[in-house]
Amino acid sequence: MSWIDEVPWNxxxxxxxxAQDAASGRILMxxxxxxxxxxxxxxxxxxxxxxxSRNRLWRKGEESGHVQSxxxxxxxxxxxxxxxRVQQAGGIACHTGRQSCFFRKLENGRWVTTDPVLKExxxxxxxx
Amino acid sequence: MSWIDEVPWNxxxxxxxxAQDAASGRILMxxxxxxxxxxxxxxxxxxxxxxxSRNRLWRKGEESGHVQSxxxxxxxxxxxxxxxRVQQAGGIACHTGRQSCFFRKLENGRWVTTDPVLKExxxxxxxx
Numbered sequence: 127m128s129w130i131d132e133v134p135w136n137x138x139x140x141x142x143x144x145a146q147d148a149a150s151g152r153i154l155m156x157x158x159x160x161x162x163x164x165x166x167x168x169x170x171x172x173x174x175x176x177x178x179s180r181n182r183l184w185r186k187g188e189e190s191g192h193v194q195s196x197x198x199x200x201x202x203x204x205x206x207x208x209x210x211r212v213q214q215a216g217g218i219a220c221h222t223g224r225q226s227c228f229f230r231k232l233e234n235g236r237w238v239t240t241d242p243v244l245k246e247x248x249x250x251x252x253x254x
Numbered sequence: 255m256s257w258i259d260e261v262p263w264n265x266x267x268x269x270x271x272x273a274q275d276a277a278s279g280r281i282l283m284x285x286x287x288x289x290x291x292x293x294x295x296x297x298x299x300x301x302x303x304x305x306x307s308r309n310r311l312w313r314k315g316e317e318s319g320h321v322q323s324x325x326x327x328x329x330x331x332x333x334x335x336x337x338x339r340v341q342q343a344g345g346i347a348c349h350t351g352r353q354s355c356f357f358r359k360l361e362n363g364r365w366v367t368t369d370p371v372l373k374e375x376x377x378x379x380x381x382x
Contacts, residue, residue: 129364132365142270142284142335144272144335146281152279153281153337155330156330168360198360199359200358200359201356201360201365202283202284202354202357202358203348203352203355203357206284206285207270224331226330227332227334228329228330229328229331230329230331231326231328232296232327235256236257237257237329
């Protein structure tokens, strides 16, 4: 059996994937993968996800340049998720221009933004 | 609007939650939360998940003693996931007796177990 057949794809053929910064350990983002995206990620050592909103492969950084070089791919025991340890180009994983998508923290009953915007999204995506 | 209403629960009323060791940064596990489990986690600073297999609240460590004290709760930008930064009792999060559930790594087309069993599951759960 191929390693990719050991991944318990859900009914939609997807599995969540966590991207973690290999240097800092910071969790950068969570996205989804289908079989093809995991195969490509493994083959090229560049993170490729499946965009559920756009219903197509999403090569992370294809628009922003913020690609993720994959250092390591891990699978958990009951295979709820894939873990990618990555080197994050530009130090920005989030479409809001922040390092991590997890930039809100629960404090006294409110989600408080704790992380600065490192680059304005208009500067990242504004090429029209 | 309450902070908990800002969490975009899926059709099943669930959201995936990642538990990360607050000290080492290691990703320990991924599980699911429903509204009640997140409320309890926030109130008591102890991780409570929703067991999809048992269809009930799952107080992490209720059988194993490997509870998770919650240091921080984070939410990502498009709210695909909750992140818990935790202190892991016993240093074991996985039901296999390992520190992390992500104990398999992809190497040359195979999932290779890289982490030692710290305590035999029979010693963790064997109380009959």
